[in-house]
Amino acid sequence: MALLEVNDLSISFEQSAGWLRQRYIPVLHQLQLTVDAGEVVAVLGASGAGKSLLAHAILGILPSHARITGEMTYRGERLTPQRQAALRGMDIALVPQSVAYLDPLMPVGEQVRHAVKQGNKRERQRESFRLYRLGEEVERRYPFQLSGGMARRVLVAAATASGARLIIADEPTPGLDPDVMREALGRFRELADVGCGVLLISHDIASALTVADRIAVMYAGTVVEIARAADFAGDGTALRHPYTRALWQALPQNGFVPLPGEPPQLGERPHACAFASRCSAATDACLHEQPPVRELRRGLVRCVHAS
């Protein structure tokens, strides 16, 4: 049984369209994803593809005008808004994008103790500080007294100490130099190795591949491919979707190939493959409907022509 299972998740935002009329702007579209215990799953894609919305949907923190369809389960049971509220911060923890989430007026040790929901607070906090090589003197420090790298370790320590089994990390590394980034990502690997499931949201393929077991690639509000990390190799022939291949070949260490065109704006959902205008393999068959999701070579793909 998967720790987290997301099935056919669609989200749209209600927008008033004049006098007593409402429109729904679709933003996520029939999305599939699973995260197992012990696994790091990276969600990759361009800004605007819907990665953070997915995270917010799982945590149950979407704005109130969002309309959600589809199903999410956590350890086999349906994630209702009530259950999400009960699990958030307990079983499911967010490692936020920015160290600005730390309370500037509270010593960091105390903040981590607040996050502990099961067991002895002080013991669990000390244990997680030791795990992340944060000395005892750090407990009494305020966020401004920490280096950026230390503050990030505190954020991950809080997620670990909380006892959460599913960790959602939203863009935890942009702009870090390679050593600090390797360390930050290594923490997530360690969490998975002790049995957590980790959902790592990122726009940076190269760094995500250093820790992820599987990669979900998002494009224009849906997951177009789920691949194994090992599929990202050579010229990308093991990859299933043309967009994933384009991402891989655009890396400076590969071809640095600039695929022309733009993703459609969220909300403009044509009844066709959203990638069709940029795809060299597109045919008439791609223009009739959204390609259905299907299994292929131990992964998933949403492309009629993938083989």
Next chain:
Amino acid sequence: MLLEARDVSFRYDRREDWLLQRANLRIEAGEIVGLTGPSGIGKSTLARLLAGYRKPQQGEVRLAGKPLPSSGYQPVQLVLQHPEKAVNPRWRIRRILREGWQVDAELRHMLGIAEQWLDRWPNELSGGELQRICVARALGPGTQFLLADEMTTMLDAVTQAQIWNAVCEIAEARRMGMLVISHDAHLLGRLCNRIVDIDTI
């Protein structure tokens, strides 16, 4: 044409350590120089000095042997990592594109800026779309040097390759010089004629 930092030293506060001490850097017209080195703010500080945002406490920045112009269009333009912090959130895109110069249709096309974006607000564009706007704004005909401080760090690989492809084409056609600050050694290897480490200058 040469842009140079001569023996520049800088710190924000007298009580703090120097962020840069007697640093030297030369960028020729048409040359693409990569700047790398460990975390810390020395690299970004040097870029700000070269763009005239700050004055060094010691040493000087020279463009073609003279100080940077104190008014009018800045021939040395700086593009930063976070486009949402570099634009006025209360201006529509059309107005932002007119801020420094009148961005023309050809450049918009090269950078993949769609006509429909012009009537939107900055928060209605994605990070990649907004960064193209900032790049276009920095590429007026009077720009002789472009300083890119982690300009594509927040972007996915496809958008990064698109933006650099366009910028390099423009730089070559105009013999513009560039300074590229990045943690990504592969990116610097792709783009630059030479790469220098901040600790050695």
